[in-house]
Amino acid sequence: MVRKVSSHINQNESLLFEMSSPGKKGYQLPPLDVPAVDAAEALGAENVRREIEDFPEVSEIEAIRHFTRLSTWNYGIDLGLFPLGSCTMKYNPRVNEAVARTEGLAWAHPYQPESLSQGAMEVIAVLEQALAEITGMDAVTLQPAAGAHGELTGILLIRAYLESLGNPRKKILVPDSAHGTNPATASMVGYGVENLKSNDRGMVDPAVLEKAVTEDVAALMVTNPNTVGVFEEEIVRIAGILHAKGAQVYMDGANMNALVGITRPGDFGVDVMHLNLHKTFSTPHGGGGPGAGAVAVKGHLEPFLPTPRQRKVNGQWTHDYNRPQSVGRVRAFYGNFGVLVRALAYIMAHGGPGLRTATLDALLNANYIRAFLEKYYQIAYSAPSMHECVFSDERQAKLGVRTGDIAKRLIDYGFHPYTVSFPLIVKGSLMIEPTETESKQELDLFIDAMISIAKEIEENPEFVLKAPHSTRVSRVDETAAARKPVLRWRAAP
Amino acid sequence: MLAACGLESPDQLYRQLPEDVLLKRPLAIEPGKSEYEIVDYFRARGLENANGYASFLGAGVYYHYRPVLVDTVVSRGEFLTSYTPYQAEIAQGTLTTIFEFQTMICQLTGMDVANASMYDGSSAVPEAAMMAVRVTGRDRTLISRAVHPEYREVLRTYAKHQGMPVEDFGYVDSTGGIDLEDLERKLNNQTAAVIIQSPNFFGVIEKAKAAAELAHKHGALLIVVFTEAVSLGLLEPPRDADIVAGELQSFAIPPSYGGPFAGIIATKEKYLRQLPGRLVGETKDSEGRRAFCLTLSTREQHIRREKATSNICTNQALIALMATVYMTVYGKQGLRELAEQNLAKAHYLAKDLPLRFSGPFFNEFVAKCEGRRVAEVNETLLDRKVIGGLDLGRWYPELEGSMLLCATEMARREAMDTLREVLQTQPVGQAVEAR
Numbered sequence: 001m002v003r004k005v006s007s008h009i010n011q012n013e014s015l016l017f018e019m020s021s022p023g024k025k026g027y028q029l030p031p032l033d034v035p036a037v038d039a040a041e042a043l044g045a046e047n048v049r050r051e052i053e054d055f056p057e058v059s060e061i062e063a064i065r066h067f068t069r070l071s072t073w074n075y076g077i078d079l080g081l082f083p084l085g086s087c088t089m090k091y092n093p094r095v096n097e098a099v100a101r102t103e104g105l106a107w108a109h110p111y112q113p114e115s116l117s118q119g120a121m122e123v124i125a126v127l128e129q130a131l132a133e134i135t136g137m138d139a140v141t142l143q144p145a146a147g148a149h150g151e152l153t154g155i156l157l158i159r160a161y162l163e164s165l166g167n168p169r170k171k172i173l174v175p176d177s178a179h180g181t182n183p184a185t186a187s188m189v190g191y192g193v194e195n196l197k198s199n200d201r202g203m204v205d206p207a208v209l210e211k212a213v214t215e216d217v218a219a220l221m222v223t224n225p226n227t228v229g230v231f232e233e234e235i236v237r238i239a240g241i242l243h244a245k246g247a248q249v250y251m252d253g254a255n256m257n258a259l260v261g262i263t264r265p266g267d268f269g270v271d272v273m274h275l276n277l278h279k280t281f282s283t284p285h286g287g288g289g290p291g292a293g294a295v296a297v298k299g300h301l302e303p304f305l306p307t308p309r310q311r312k313v314n315g316q317w318t319h320d321y322n323r324p325q326s327v328g329r330v331r332a333f334y335g336n337f338g339v340l341v342r343a344l345a346y347i348m349a350h351g352g353p354g355l356r357t358a359t360l361d362a363l364l365n366a367n368y369i370r371a372f373l374e375k376y377y378q379i380a381y382s383a384p385s386m387h388e389c390v391f392s393d394e395r396q397a398k399l400g401v402r403t404g405d406i407a408k409r410l411i412d413y414g415f416h417p418y419t420v421s422f423p424l425i426v427k428g429s430l431m432i433e434p435t436e437t438e439s440k441q442e443l444d445l446f447i448d449a450m451i452s453i454a455k456e457i458e459e460n461p462e463f464v465l466k467a468p469h470s471t472r473v474s475r476v477d478e479t480a481a482a483r484k485p486v487l488r489w490r491a492a493p
Numbered sequence: 494m495l496a497a498c499g500l501e502s503p504d505q506l507y508r509q510l511p512e513d514v515l516l517k518r519p520l521a522i523e524p525g526k527s528e529y530e531i532v533d534y535f536r537a538r539g540l541e542n543a544n545g546y547a548s549f550l551g552a553g554v555y556y557h558y559r560p561v562l563v564d565t566v567v568s569r570g571e572f573l574t575s576y577t578p579y580q581a582e583i584a585q586g587t588l589t590t591i592f593e594f595q596t597m598i599c600q601l602t603g604m605d606v607a608n609a610s611m612y613d614g615s616s617a618v619p620e621a622a623m624m625a626v627r628v629t630g631r632d633r634t635l636i637s638r639a640v641h642p643e644y645r646e647v648l649r650t651y652a653k654h655q656g657m658p659v660e661d662f663g664y665v666d667s668t669g670g671i672d673l674e675d676l677e678r679k680l681n682n683q684t685a686a687v688i689i690q691s692p693n694f695f696g697v698i699e700k701a702k703a704a705a706e707l708a709h710k711h712g713a714l715l716i717v718v719f720t721e722a723v724s725l726g727l728l729e730p731p732r733d734a735d736i737v738a739g740e741l742q743s744f745a746i747p748p749s750y751g752g753p754f755a756g757i758i759a760t761k762e763k764y765l766r767q768l769p770g771r772l773v774g775e776t777k778d779s780e781g782r783r784a785f786c787l788t789l790s791t792r793e794q795h796i797r798r799e800k801a802t803s804n805i806c807t808n809q810a811l812i813a814l815m816a817t818v819y820m821t822v823y824g825k826q827g828l829r830e831l832a833e834q835n836l837a838k839a840h841y842l843a844k845d846l847p848l849r850f851s852g853p854f855f856n857e858f859v860a861k862c863e864g865r866r867v868a869e870v871n872e873t874l875l876d877r878k879v880i881g882g883l884d885l886g887r888w889y890p891e892l893e894g895s896m897l898l899c900a901t902e903m904a905r906r907e908a909m910d911t912l913r914e915v916l917q918t919q920p921v922g923q924a925v926e927a928r
Binding site for chain 1: 509779794
């Protein structure tokens with residue numbers, strides 16, 4: 001039975017371009033307090049455009065209704081559980097939004113004098129220090145703009161470090177359970193990629209690793225807990241195998257929400273890692289960003305961090321650009337500062353003890369879901385779950401219903417789907433990460449929904465195959481979209 | 494709940510972790526604070542930054558008024574707290590706005606297709622260069638010295654290990670525009686891309702058409718970069734470019750000490766398959782109704798892994814939404830009027846000042862401090878609550894003694910007059926020789 005939702009009217013809405021009419025406007029500019037300038041004269045007629053063809057023209061109320069109506073077509077954490085595995089869709093506290101808009105922070109120009117930027121630089125310094133403590137690492141850069149950007153930075157650091165020792169080496173090892181960003185990143189830094197087969201517990205197999213680690217291997221990129229939601233129990237040994245051959249250990253911190261306050265990557269052999277501040281540290285995902293991909297390193301990699309670094313000189317923060325071994329910049333300015341403010345606010349609200357409690361709650365919620373769903377869905381690996389639990393659709397697939405179908409049916413029950421068909425090593429994967437911010441009531445509704453769907457599949461698989469039934473659009477034809485791409489609106493000829 | 498999991502204590506939740514990796518002490522982070530304390534902490538940090546100053550800084554980050562509607566829209570939980578729209582049926586809101594965004598970016602830039610965003614303008618540059626390398630099968634990139642210096646640094650960081658040599662070409666000392674002769678000398682049959690910025694880092698509007706002709710003559714692509722999106726309200730877009738890579742910070746994105754911003758890459762239809770980043774396409778649902786979804790994902794890392802066009806994943810969706818709302822609020826007329834105000838303000842500010850370059854400019858230009866150091870002029874201005882221009886000597890030794898100034902629609906006449914007065918005042922007594 002669908003308990004969480006009932007149907008509700010939502011408004012139809014055209015594209016902006018279809019609702020435009022000439023002369024409508026939604027803006028006011030103050031009168032110009034200086035003489036107007038003739039554009040053609042100042043810029044040369046050839047440099048001045050006639051108009052912006054087909055650009056929208058709508059009134060203010062049309063604009064707000066447009067975006068409000070569109071917003072109601074979305075699902076968000078604010079509407080309920082968002083159990084996307086590996087994405088850590090936890091509640092986004094609104095105080096973080098408020099403080100990011102603090103005038104002196106939001107309107108700080110990156111080139112304003114350092115003497116007038118001390119508050120912003122202090123925020124960066126305090127956050128770096130907190131993240132170093134949480135990860136057990138020695139130094140942190142906040143310059144990368146997102147997780148994949150952090151990976152790029154981390155692998156650049158490894159390459160620069162190995163080059164400084166005389167040989168950058170040739171390849172990066174990536175477990176077959178890894179996020180796609182890992183191999184894509186290795187390529188961008190000029191490394192070949194070698195996939196490592198996971199063992200039957202879903203973990204890196206030290207014996208397989210031992211054989212793969214040669215003098216050509218620069219690093220292993222490992223996610224821990226890995227993408228099947230289990231802790232790499234042999235991580236210390238794994239790190240030892242790499243270090244013995246002069247290779248480095250990169251940790252993808254996408255799943256750090258399972259570890260904060262319990263264990264620290266710096267204490268189990270990791271040399272460099274990234275954190276997704278938009279996952280573990282609750283900055284809003286915003287429909288696909290902005291993120292922030294802090295990178296934490298052990299001391300031997302510190303000289304290679306991107307420029308600039310902050311230093312305190314005579315009690316004042318200053319930017320240090322004199323870093324001859326640095327890998328260079330990975331983006332302009334100092335990082336996604338507005339995201340950093342939000343992450344620091346999150347850390348302050350929790351404090352050390354609160355961060356640990358949040359981790360335990362995240363583990364509890366995932367295990368609670370697993371305990372109830374294991375009877376209905378095949379758990380992928382028997383190893384204990386950390387912050388997410390991963391099932392396979394093999395029981396349902398026998399009746400012709402796949403993970404993607406179950407996900408679509410879940411929408412009818414008022415939930416966002418879990419992560420579908422990832423990791424690739426689990427056949428028909430359902431990857432469920434509830435996070436710590438969900439109540440028992442919400443989890444129970446979700447569990448009921450999943451059990452109900454399992455029963456529906458046995459009774460009426462056809463019905464599930466056609467889901468969702470309650471959304472304003474039914475299943476979207478992604479194949480047609482890719483076959484003949486229409487990527488922008490155009491005026492009718 | 495623990496009992497349901499068959500556990501007796503919370504500590505059993507991580508029983509599988511080896512004993513020797515456990516953290517045996519509390520994290521050394523102060524206990525949690527109340528909402529009020531947090532607000533107060535950040536208010537205090539904000540007060541340690543510049544407050545109450547008029548500023549004439551630009552250089553890739555611009556002060557434009559942010560219409561109230563922008564934050565109203567992006568604060569809606571359905572946008573703020575949603576995920577990347579992989580589940581199209583419950584993400585039509587985000588998907589539709591991205592489709593509108595892609596359309597408006599095409600209309601602004603004169604390109605055929607645009608992606609859903611990149612991290613920022615600076616990282617869009619190497620992504621565009623990598624794209625040109627894939628398209629042409631060549632490896633060399635030529636970039637104008639009048640492209641934002643930090644963008645050029647980012648390009649070099651990315652290019653270093655991908656076998657992509659990067660070489661600078663110069664600008665003309667008198668005009669501040671690209672040196673076409675130097676460009677022609679350096680072009681060869683290994684050049685994949687020529688990269689220029691317009692308006693360039695000095696504010697000068699470049700001759701993109703001439704650069705395109707030269708690049709195309711040698712079989713290279715032209716990449717045109719922009720940092721000041723408002724300029725596109727008035728300036729002829731770079732229709733001759735093959736790829737446009739830009740920064741949208743000007744469109745209602747707070748300066749926020751340098752981020753988060755939103756970059757874009759737009760290009761010609763024929764290069765679509767080499768475009769990095771997310772794309773939204775129009776399609777139909779099973780009942781034939783119009784719908785949108787993410788598309789052409791075989792270019793992307795989650796499908797193609799090490800053979801992907803880029804490793805980019807999460808980037809700047811909500812920031813791109815800010816820009817979308819901004820473009821909607823200003824619209825066709827407004828963006829032009831806004832650009833005209835910028836032009837008027839900057840030209841008012843520049844009038845009778847000793848300008849370093851003669852090329853046409855939009856809302857940024859380079860002024861000489863004539864006999865004084867930039868730092869000295871800026872000190873004087875700070876005393877009068879004005880943040881002056883950016884010292885170009887930092888990146889261009891030959892421009893020591895020159896500052897980059899910017900005036901947007903937010904520049905007040907009074908502050909502009911203060912700046913003009915200080916810049917025009919001849920140094921008293923012993924003039925300090927410009928280094």
